[in-house]
Structures are given as structure tokens and as C-alpha cells.
Amino acid sequence: MKSHLISAEVAGTILIVSLCFSQNLPKTENPATNGPHDYSELTKAPEKARVRTNPFQNDPDAVVAGQFLFEDHCAECHGDSGVGGKKGPSLRASEVQNATPGTLFWLITNGVARKGMPVWAKLPEAQRWQLIRYIKSLGLKGDTNAVKP
């Protein structure tokens, strides 16, 4: 029993260290500054990915479905209406809103691990495209024609 307790203490200590590690990641982990480099990953999308079109482009339900997906998986970092949060940049910036659906799909699928965005390929392709319909519906910040979430 004593050896169990010692092992538990060791494992607990390591877990706490990992918690501290995640708190002390480089500043790139927190892109709240929304500097010009925050969106540089978008420019890395290959041409083949960029030109892909959204199969849900004309699906009237896709925006609503995408909004639920956004609230469940994205809002924690990117803010409740995509305006950006402590951990994720604004999705209503021109870099995102002017990006092709294919570019956004590529980014969501691959994530940006070094900036703390995980791979989202765990969501089925269809749901990633629905998510993009919602993100695109947000419009630029200050755009009064944008769909209000």
C-alpha cells in the first residue's frame, strides 16, 4: 500500500508538472494579440485544398448545424460568436472571411498544433463543412449584413 501511495504521489507530481507546462507554453499559444502572424497558417494551404468547394454551400440547414458545432467545439477558444478569445484568434477577421472554404477546411482538418489548435479530423468531413458555412456566415467584424449568431 505504501508503494502505491509513493507511486501515486510521483504520478500526481508529474501530472501537476504537465499542468504547469501547459500554462507556461510560449506566447504563441495565446494568439489573443491577433497580430499579423496569427493567420499565417492559412497561407500554407496547398492549392489542391484551397480550390475545394463546400458541398453544403446551398444547404439551408448547414449554417444552423454549423452554429451548434461551433458552440460545442470552437467557442471555448474563439469566443461565442467567433470574435476571438484568450486562446484563439478572431474568425471575423478579413484573413478568415476572405479565405476560401477549402482553405478553412484544410486548416480545421490539420489544426495548428504548435499554436495549440488541435487536429479536428475527428469531426466527420460533412460536419467540418457545415462548420465552415457558419464561420463564413459570421462576416467581417462590424459587418451589419452578417448573420447574427
Place this chain on the structure above:
Amino acid sequence: MQIICIPYQTKLVLYLLLQIICKELPLSRLSRLFASAFFLLICFQLPRATRAQERPYIVTYDQFLEEPRNLEIEYFSTYGTQRGGNDFHAFWLEFEYGATAWWTTEFYLDAQRTVHDSTVSTGIRWENRFRPLQREHFINPVLYVEYEHVNGADKILKEIEGHDVESDFLTPNAEARQEIKNELELKLILGSNFKGWNVSENFLFVKNLAGEPWEFGYAVGGSRPLALKAAAKRCNFCPQNFVAGVEMYGGLGNTSSFGLNETSQYLAPVLAWNMPSGWTLRASPTFGLNGNSHQFMIRWGIAKEISGFGDMVKKVFRGHS
């Protein structure tokens, strides 16, 4: 600082679950008090419950890690039949934390109760998974390293390795728990997604640090959500919330006798229900495929993902800003 708390009923269910687990585990009063106090503390500090998107596997790992700074608390249970002895109920608690987007760390507490015998704590495990390739590829490797400090009464069957067979479980708890095992477990996890299907293969290498030979095992799984497109409404029973599949796992012998001879093998349909409230339920009837395997096991688990746990801990120790 605005804190969005998870609903009270969720907190209550989590708290009751903890109480049940504490009663099942042979913990001291002090440990129970500490665990309860810590749990209440984090419950009232939780920033947000998030909806998990979990695969249904009980044994097989896929290529996806926990989201950074999220904590997933999981309780799993295995009820197994035992020929020539008493059936058992093994259970374990997992705390899975996304340290970064490429590193997930997990802590386990294992225990079991054998019918007409006793309830014993069977050890702890600490596992780490690393994703070396940042982007998604057709095949995605994940490296897995685990340290186990368990005793011989461990029956959680989280992985099957070497020449593990059903008759190993016949030893009474009082005797079996005297055997202490310190093991290093390595896995190569390969995962692919194709047209909504996830296919994952795990190759297992286990070394008892007391100097025994390397043992080998495997696990493979395939799963798919019942619907790939999300519904335009919040719903518990929408088909996209259910993920069904099958997994197969077993031992592959050791360095001196590699192969399927004298190993146990299992086949298990699996089902996960990812609820909008953030809870995930998993169930898996498991069938032994040869005479060395337990004939039947029923496995199930419940999990809750807590978003922003790392930030919550930061607030606890640094105060609210």
C-alpha cells in the same frame, strides 16, 4: 472574470459518481474527504462543460488526443465471467488531460471486486501519448508510453499482452495482490479516417521492469458515426451522436515465443453515445475467441469532458483576474 458553470445536475451526477467510486475503492476516510473536497472545489470553478466527440473503443486508441487544457474524467467498468472461479467486476478511473495539442497525459486508478472474495485496489498507471506529426495524414502515428504499478490482482483488461490467459485470474485476491508489477508499456498507434470511418491499429510492447522478457499484443478497431452530417437542432438521440464499431484485441506472446499460441483473443462490438450535455457513454459486450479467453465480458464507461480545466487550475492558484 466571467465563469460559466456547468449545470447543477451535472455537478450532482459527477459528485455522486465520485462517491460511488470512493466507496468501491478501498480508500481511507482521509483520502475520500480529500477527493470529495477537491472535486467540489473544481466543480464550482469549472469554466465550461464541452461536448466530447469520442470514439467508442474501450481498448483500442485512435490517433486523436485530448484538446489542450481539457480534462476528461472517465469511469470504466468490466464485468467478466470466470470459468473454474468467481466472476469479477473490475473498474478504473481515468483523468485524461490535454497538456498540449501534441501531448496528452493520463492517470489511472484501478480496482476490482471478485464475487465471494474481496474488493482490492490493484494499482495505478500513468500514460502519455505523443503525436509526432502535426498535420493529418492518411496514416497518423501516435507514440504511447505508460508506466504501470499494479499488483497481480489487476483484472481491468485494459490491454491483453503476452500469454495472458483466463486461468491467470483464478488466484484469490489476498494472494494475487502480493505480486507487485512495475511495467513499462509502449504502443505504436496508427489511425486513419476515410469517408467517415476511423480505422485504428495498436501495436503493444510491454516490459516488466523486474527483468522479464518483452511481451507483445495488439488491438484493432473500426468505427463510424451513424450519421456524418450534423442535425440543425440540439438533440440527444440524433444519429450523429452515436458512434458504432467493432474492436479486436489479444496477446501475441513474448520474445521467446511470439505468436498466437497460448494467448487470449477478444472480439467486441462497441457503441458510444456523445450527448450534447458533454457526457459520453460507452458500452461493449466482449466475446472471447478461444479457450484461453474469458467467454464473455460486459464493459461500459462514462466520461465527462471539462473544457479549460488547465485555466481553472491557474485561477485557483493565482486568483481571479
